[in-house]
Amino acid sequence: MDYKPYRIIEIYPEFEIEEPEKNLKYLLKKANERLTKKQKFLSIILFFITFFITTFIGGLDYISFYKLNYPFFSIKFWLGGLWYSLPLMLILASHEMGHFLTATYYGIDCTPPYFIPAPTFIGTFGAFIKIKSPFLSKRELFDVGIAGPLAGFIVAVPVLTLGIILSKPAGHIVNSKDVITFGEPLLYKIIVLIKYGTTKVDLILHPTGFAGWIGLLVSALNLLPVSQLDGGHISYAVFGKKSFLIAYGLAFVLFISSFFYSGWIIWLVLLIILGIKHPRFFFENEPLDKKRKILALIALLIFYPLICANTC
Template identity: 40%
Template sequence: MTPLDPETESPHPASAAEQNAGRAYTFRATGRGGPRSGSLLLALALFLLTLLTCLAAGAQFAASYARNETASFDEFVRALKLLVRHPSGLGGGLPFALTLMGILLAHELGHWFACRKHGIRASYPFFIPAPTLIGTLGAFILIRSPIRSRRALFDVGASGPIVGFSLALPALAYGILHGKVVPRLDAGSEFVFGIPLALRVMAALLRPGVAVTHLLLHPVGRAAWVGLFATALNLLPSGQLDGGHILRTLNDRWHARITQFLPLCLIPLGYFLWPGWYIWAGLLFGLSFFRSAPMLDATPLDPRRRVLALLSFFIFLACFMPEPV
């Protein structure tokens, strides 16, 4: 995800021409260049904290994998208490933690290097530690100067998901090949992970004859699953999300309309399938109030970028799960 930095980009009234184009605000950058002096230390501290929470989550996935069972949040809480007394058990979480953080870091570095390519100021990647079943709420960078070129905005938006997905696929393949065939995972279980299209296709290719509902992924594969889910969320075509950036480079009007209506579409999904969509509906609704700077260079995307836009759409389809858990 690549949101604007509210501290370094301040809104001021747009010109009449910009208002007629549907932009209520534009943004100007301050004179600061590059990452701030303390941002590297903050990024490193958050990275280490997230590594710790992901190690705890990975240790639980490793223990569940050894018992031929799916993980659950209740067991994760109990495992945390046990790890406090026996921290050496964190070592079992290394495969999951390193894989997941590698995928997330690759995603954010894709954004970061795209920013560097186009001379756009951006922060270092910031990880978000969380004592949850997966150990993190993801990562992000802050864009600290306006993106005034349609092609630059596309490169920044599309680079992260494409790079992250490219790293998640081999990890998913490893998780499938080293997965265990167990009784149906959703039989008598209160916590079952969703099955994205990418997992269904790769399982059919790599483990033919094995039903994906009977396949217990290796922790490396479970980390890849989290990476796929994060990629799908980032590719939602709304606001400041990566998918929103990509859509805006293709059609400003579609971007504005979908940004307004997508939160409403997620509410039924929250009611019927996964309550987490309520949170995302609220988040996207809040992000819809942030307006992007007008692009001074509106040169249409070249054929190569249009192909990458189509690839991003297929990546979204391969990763999206209406009912993740």
């Protein structure tokens, strides 16, 4: 072989690239290692810390939305916070469990989902799983990559819909300097159009609506076709070595678009930070079947309405 899939080298330095058949049994053994007690403990601890912080943030949003004066130690404050934390955690958990269960199905060694608590107005930096053994086919790479966004999206849509139903028109308040405004994805606008008959209405988002909005943001970010993001896995599985052309093309489009809408600069910066190219992997010349190519197209159709904000 005239290439060295760096992911295999990175994880297993003793792996003999020139003789893949002899190492297949070794790889499968590594991929089927069980979760350790340390991994399970860390996953549970991070979950509850993140749940606590997001419930607190949700409580603040809840009393602000309904103009209540519940103290922090009030049970009503924390119950109100669940309107935000439960749907948000459900979206993030669905996304990561999509990856985890698919990886487990293929016998790929990976960690359980790890939530990332953060003292921010969101309460978390999301969640992730760590793949500890290399992908052995494009099918594995594609399925693990697409399972998370699809699972998260399926949960995020009803959450956002419920959140918009519970939200209220902002009216004159929307022009206040104290109000934070967010971009409105096309999907958001469609739901608003169905409820109000027009998209020209500003809403004060209910905490559940905010959770749904964050869910769309997480899905959109992960579907960027770059590096080792979910979109990068999908793109590489479909286009192979040529996938970098998609990533560079996206970077160029974002650069041009930033002259017309400054919000795209953030996406361009993220693209640069994350990197462009997806690392090469074993058996990359295996063709991807038609069914999965159709799913890749569906992922693209999901990606567009997720990130298409005020420019639509």
